[in-house]
Amino acid sequence: xxxxxxxxxxxxxxxxxxxxxxxxxxxxxxxxxxxxxxxxxxxxxxxxxxxxxxxxxxxxxxxxxxxxxxxxxxxxxxxxxxxxxxxxxxxxxxxxxxxxxxxxxxxxxxxxx
Amino acid sequence: xxxxxxxxxxxxxxxxxxxxxxxxxxxxxxxxxxxxxxxxxxxxxxxxxxxxxxxxxxxxxxxxxxxxxxxxxxxxxxxxxxxxxxxxxxxxxxxxxxxxxxxxxxxxxxxxx
Numbered sequence: 001x002x003x004x005x006x007x008x009x010x011x012x013x014x015x016x017x018x019x020x021x022x023x024x025x026x027x028x029x030x031x032x033x034x035x036x037x038x039x040x041x042x043x044x045x046x047x048x049x050x051x052x053x054x055x056x057x058x059x060x061x062x063x064x065x066x067x068x069x070x071x072x073x074x075x076x077x078x079x080x081x082x083x084x085x086x087x088x089x090x091x092x093x094x095x096x097x098x099x100x101x102x103x104x105x106x107x108x109x110x111x112x113x
Numbered sequence: 114x115x116x117x118x119x120x121x122x123x124x125x126x127x128x129x130x131x132x133x134x135x136x137x138x139x140x141x142x143x144x145x146x147x148x149x150x151x152x153x154x155x156x157x158x159x160x161x162x163x164x165x166x167x168x169x170x171x172x173x174x175x176x177x178x179x180x181x182x183x184x185x186x187x188x189x190x191x192x193x194x195x196x197x198x199x200x201x202x203x204x205x206x207x208x209x210x211x212x213x214x215x216x217x218x219x220x221x222x223x224x225x226x
Contacts, residue, residue: 004156033213042117042203042216043157056212091156095211101147102207102214104156 002026004105006092012111013082020078021108025094032075033102034067035091043091049075082112115140115206119217126194127225134189134220136204145207146187147214148178152200160202163187174198199224 005024013019025032030051035043046065047057051072060066064082069075079086089109093102116139126132138144145164149157161172168180178189187204201221205214 031211035214040219042205042219043214045213045215048212059213093157097211100211101159101162103159104149106156109154 004092004094004103006090006105006108008108009106010109010111012113015084015112016081018078018080019082019110020076021090021092021110022074022076023092023105024074025092026103027073029094029096029103030072031095031097031102032069033093033095034075034077035093036061037089037091037107039088046077079110082110084112086110087112115144115208115215117204117206117215117217119202119204119220121220122218123221123223125223125225128196129193132189132191132194132198132222134202134204134222136187136189136217137185138187138204138206139185140206140208142209145209145211146178146180147205147207148172148176148187148189149203149205149216150174150200151203151219157203160189194222194224196224196226198222 007022033048034046037043049069064080067077089107091107093104095102118137147162148160151157160176163170163180201219203216203219205216
């Protein structure tokens with residue numbers, strides 16, 4: 001399978017714990033995006049990378065959210081001190097360059113209890 | 114700022130009937146427009162895209178969409194719906210920098226036998 005993959009697919013955590021999600025983009029894609037989708041809503045943009053550079057992070061929801069893409073390949077999204085309001089589907093997408101369509105992974109569903 | 118409105122939250126059609134899902138966007142320049150489909154618990158699959166040129170674009174699964182600049186619309190159509198088309202459909206607009214997609218709230222399609 002050469003599509004975008006995400007791990008884990010589901011995560012249940014207790015409030016206050018830290019969680020980390022991983023995204024592996026399509027191998028030749030240099031752009032990688034993170035979105036959050038809450039129930040009944042469309043995805044909401046969080047941040048994106050071009051290669052290893054994080055070019056937009058002002059839309060990360062709070063300073064508890066951070067993302068990395070250290071070698072320009074896979075990316076991680078970390079949420080520190082999780083809150084119940086963080087419960088959502090976290091989607092990763094990749095694209096070949098800025099004018100190409102984004103391909104989405106299956107998402108990681110986070111439940112904070 | 115860019116935005117997308119999908120006026121219909123739910124639509125029910127009979128199998129074999131035609132379908133039109135509405136999408137209105139707001140963007141200052143020529144937009145990049147997309148339709149994605151999401152089945153329950155899954156990521157988003159790209160149905161079709163409009164970047165420039167012919168305003169009627171064909172996509173996968175027999176879907177098409179028409180870009181109407183004067184109406185700021187990009188409605189999705191299918192001449193004959195199949196039961197497997199039941200899903201949530203999202204319209205999205207991308208900016209020229211290609212760094213984010215803004216999604217509408219989605220339209221949930223149900224198909225009656």
